[in-house]
Amino acid sequence: MVIAAGNWLTLTPLPGMDDSEFERWATLLERRTGVVVPLSRKTFLVTSVRGRMRETGRSSFAEYFSELQKIPEGAIEWTTLVDRLTVHETHFFRHPPSFDLIAKDWLPRVTSQTGLHAWSVGCSSGEEAYTLAMVLDRHIAATTGAKAYFGVTATDVSLPALAVGRAGLYPRQKIEEIPPQYRERYCEPVDGDSFRISEALRKRVGFAQFNLLDAARAPLKRLDLIFCQNVLIYFARDRRRELLATFANLLKPGGLLVLGSGEVTKFAHASLHRVDNRNVLAFLRNS
Numbered sequence: 001m002v003i004a005a006g007n008w009l010t011l012t013p014l015p016g017m018d019d020s021e022f023e024r025w026a027t028l029l030e031r032r033t034g035v036v037v038p039l040s041r042k043t044f045l046v047t048s049v050r051g052r053m054r055e056t057g058r059s060s061f062a063e064y065f066s067e068l069q070k071i072p073e074g075a076i077e078w079t080t081l082v083d084r085l086t087v088h089e090t091h092f093f094r095h096p097p098s099f100d101l102i103a104k105d106w107l108p109r110v111t112s113q114t115g116l117h118a119w120s121v122g123c124s125s126g127e128e129a130y131t132l133a134m135v136l137d138r139h140i141a142a143t144t145g146a147k148a149y150f151g152v153t154a155t156d157v158s159l160p161a162l163a164v165g166r167a168g169l170y171p172r173q174k175i176e177e178i179p180p181q182y183r184e185r186y187c188e189p190v191d192g193d194s195f196r197i198s199e200a201l202r203k204r205v206g207f208a209q210f211n212l213l214d215a216a217r218a219p220l221k222r223l224d225l226i227f228c229q230n231v232l233i234y235f236a237r238d239r240r241r242e243l244l245a246t247f248a249n250l251l252k253p254g255g256l257l258v259l260g261s262g263e264v265t266k267f268a269h270a271s272l273h274r275v276d277n278r279n280v281l282a283f284l285r286n287s
């Protein structure tokens with residue numbers, strides 16, 4: 001709550017969160033998204049919940065918690081809160097060796113196909129999905145000399161992040177993340193402060209809200225490429241393995257699964273074999 005005190009605006013302090021209250025909130029987040037917040041990151045959770053409570057004029061963690069259980073009001077409020085409780089950091093071409101692997105090693109082997117379907121899992125504000133689209137567009141055309149037929153499905157649990165992705169409009173500084181040869185072809189200046197992804201490329205990327213906890217029921221199948229970086233690191237080890245098994249089933253033979261390095265250790269699956277590349281953690285679906 002904001003109180004005017006003389007010429008000063010002061011924020012009334014909200015209560016602290018004891019460890020058992022923290023446990024309740026962390027469990028709620030894990031149950032609804034799979035994201036684990038350890039006690040060492042309590043400050044992040046508390047700051048995020050408090051920030052939303054301030055915005056909405058709430059002052060009790062317990063009352064806010066109960067409100068979140070109500071249907072439909074709680075479910076509506078959750079769609080905003082979940083955005084605050086998850087980390088959205090992302091970049092174009094975030095892990096260059098992964099995109100090199102796709103462009104130089106994998107694509108030349110699969111471009112005889114008529115079309116390719118990729119999934120950017122936990123796409124945040126879209127940079128990863130557009131990077132995939134740029135790489136696929138440029139290299140399919142370069143490899144086959146033909147028009148590239150492909151689509152990228154980009155999913156995330158956060159509606160605000162998806163809205164940014166859908167608009168394809170980014171601050172000017174972000175263009176530095178995109179190598180010049182891609183910039184010229186796929187980015188259009190809007191004004192001094194921002195640029196937009198070209199319409200032709202935006203049409204290739206479909207954004208949708210999707211909770212990874214529902215992955216086993218994903219309306220996707222026979223995918224050529226699943227790209228999942230910096231998402232599973234927030235999940236418990238068993239959940240990661242379950243998700244990876246689901247990803248394996250969603251790939252078509254010869255399909256590629258690209259993970260972030262360190263996303264999973266000692267993972268093996270009967271339908272997958274590890275790609276021999278020490279800079280990228282990737283698996284191919286057996287034929």
Ligand SMILES: C[S@@+](CC[C@H](N)C(=O)[O-])C[C@H]1O[C@@H](n2cnc3c(N)ncnc32)[C@H](O)[C@@H]1O
Nearest residue numbers: 033086087090122124156157158211212229230
């Ligand atoms: C750190 S970002 C990673 C973005 C991108 N993959 C990258 O590597 O740059 C993690 C994303 O995972 C999303 N996320 C977390 N839990 C999720 C869930 N259960 N279902 C779908 N997306 C989730 C978050 O909303 C966030 O946008």
